[in-house]
Amino acid sequence: MGRNETVLNATPSLAARTGNFFHRYANPGRFLRxxxxxxxxxxxxxxxxxxxxxxxxxxxxxxxxQQGDSVRIMYVHVPAAWLASSGYMGLAVCSLLSLVWRHPLxxxxxxxxxxxxxxxxxxxxxTGSLWGKPMWGTWWVWDARLTSVLVLFFLYLxxxxxxxxxxxxxxxxxxxxxxxxAGAVDLPIIKFxxxxxxxxxxxxxxxxxxxxTMSTNMLWPLLVCTVGFTFGFAAILVARLRAAVMxxxxxxxxxxxxxxxEAQDSEPDLSGAVA
Amino acid sequence: MxxxxxxxxxxxGCLIGLGTATALTLSAFSSNxxxxxxxxxxxxHPPAADRTIRLGGMVVAGSxxxxxxxxxxxxxxxxxxxxxxxxxxxxxxxxxxxxxxQSVVAIGSVLADGSFRASxxxxxxxxxxxxxxxxxxxxxxxxxxxxxxxxxxxASWNSMTKSATSQDKAAPQHGS
Numbered sequence: 001m002g003r004n005e006t007v008l009n010a011t012p013s014l015a016a017r018t019g020n021f022f023h024r025y026a027n028p029g030r031f032l033r034x035x036x037x038x039x040x041x042x043x044x045x046x047x048x049x050x051x052x053x054x055x056x057x058x059x060x061x062x063x064x065x066q067q068g069d070s071v072r073i074m075y076v077h078v079p080a081a082w083l084a085s086s087g088y089m090g091l092a093v094c095s096l097l098s099l100v101w102r103h104p105l106x107x108x109x110x111x112x113x114x115x116x117x118x119x120x121x122x123x124x125x126x127t128g129s130l131w132g133k134p135m136w137g138t139w140w141v142w143d144a145r146l147t148s149v150l151v152l153f154f155l156y157l158x159x160x161x162x163x164x165x166x167x168x169x170x171x172x173x174x175x176x177x178x179x180x181x182a183g184a185v186d187l188p189i190i191k192f193x194x195x196x197x198x199x200x201x202x203x204x205x206x207x208x209x210x211x212x213t214m215s216t217n218m219l220w221p222l223l224v225c226t227v228g229f230t231f232g233f234a235a236i237l238v239a240r241l242r243a244a245v246m247x248x249x250x251x252x253x254x255x256x257x258x259x260x261x262e263a264q265d266s267e268p269d270l271s272g273a274v275a
Numbered sequence: 276m277x278x279x280x281x282x283x284x285x286x287x288g289c290l291i292g293l294g295t296a297t298a299l300t301l302s303a304f305s306s307n308x309x310x311x312x313x314x315x316x317x318x319x320h321p322p323a324a325d326r327t328i329r330l331g332g333m334v335v336a337g338s339x340x341x342x343x344x345x346x347x348x349x350x351x352x353x354x355x356x357x358x359x360x361x362x363x364x365x366x367x368x369x370x371x372x373x374x375x376x377q378s379v380v381a382i383g384s385v386l387a388d389g390s391f392r393a394s395x396x397x398x399x400x401x402x403x404x405x406x407x408x409x410x411x412x413x414x415x416x417x418x419x420x421x422x423x424x425x426x427x428x429x430a431s432w433n434s435m436t437k438s439a440t441s442q443d444k445a446a447p448q449h450g451s
Binding site for chain 2: 062063064065066067071074096099100101134135136137138141142143144181182184185189196197198199200202203204205211212213214215216217218
């Protein structure tokens with residue numbers, strides 16, 4: 001922490017002198033201060049709620065009358081599925097902010113959401129497959145729900161690749177933002193696939209319009225898991241975003257010093273002191 | 276119009292166009308996206324004899340016949356969507372969740388006599404999650420028989436199982 005603070009404290013003056021490079025960052029200092037304050041309030045609830053929800057779901061909740069203990073995969077699968085979709089929703093919002101308002105923090109957030117979202121989507125697909133084999137009798141079928149979630153996974157992978165594909169980051173941000181927004185059409189397809197078409201996947205048990213078709217002593221651990229995993233997603237995202245902002249500041253600071261050293265030609269190389 | 280609002284309109288327009296295109300494509304291919312055909316659809320539009328289709332529906336209570344052909348189990352059961360039923364022949368091990376009243380998807384083709392030979396049978400469970408004890412109590416009370424239909428609303432389980440334990444054995448009734 002101490003090292004970070006020295007960098008933080010050193011940067012505003014540097015940032016002021018390199019205005020035309022730094023104007024891209026809306027207000028990274030404010031974000032870093034907010035992020036540092038927010039971080040423990042995300043990390044600790046994430047750890048506590050996830051452990052509580054997992055223990056409750058895996059050991060204390062009842063087994064399903066027909067699925068038996070296999071139903072416990074739900075406590076990981078369903079939160080992962082919700083997070084996969086809502087993570088992409090976040091990515092699409094960042095894309096919109098990036099395309100229309102050229103918001104620099106949205107670009108960085110889009111870079112960082114990609115790998116986290118792809119991971120939860122992979123968890124969703126893997127646990128779904130593990131659940132499908134004993135219950136449905138198959139690891140995978142090409143029904144509308146499963147296929148649309150696989151498409152979501154590929155959208156994440158495409159976004160991850162595209163946003164890092166350009167030497168000039170700005171071009172990557174623009175291209176990836178277009179992909180991120182266009183891919184958002186997959187979200188309603190995922191959500192409504194089980195209603196619009198007949199699928200092997202069952203319809204949603206928990207909806208906004210109807211009472212959940214689930215016993216409350218299964219519903220509660222599922223909700224605790226969901227809240228815990230969501231905090232975990234946010235904690236990882238904020239940590240990655242803070243690291244990204246700090247990294248870009250350090251890079252700029254190093255570039256500055258190198259530039260000054262070359263210009264004056266007498267100043268010793270200080271880059272080692274910061275890195 | 277500022278550059279920001281122009282960009283906003285452009286992005287919005289593109290999204291509306293893309294959304295419409297996707298919606299049209301999906302509705303055009305709707306019949307290919309469905310995972311299975313219902314028995315009434317199979318009867319209304321019989322597929323070619325050699326074409327592999329997926330037939331989905333509920334296993335009719337009392338229609339399951341199982342025997343052994345050497346080591347492989349051979350089973351026969353009717354699948355219904357409430358309007359029509361198709362008899363399915365299947366050689367192999369049925370999934371654990373297979374039972375009377377369960378939704379299944381059978382993959383195979385329609386034979387000349389209108390019955391269905393499946394090469395694979397998948398079980399499809401519904402969106403109801405219920406502890407064993409609740410299911411047992413509902414069954415004992417005669418309020419629900421899993422062979423004849425979906426479980427009642429989760430909100431009603433408490434009152435239904437409570438009355439089951441107080442009244443104890445009500446006469447079992449099959450309905451809905």
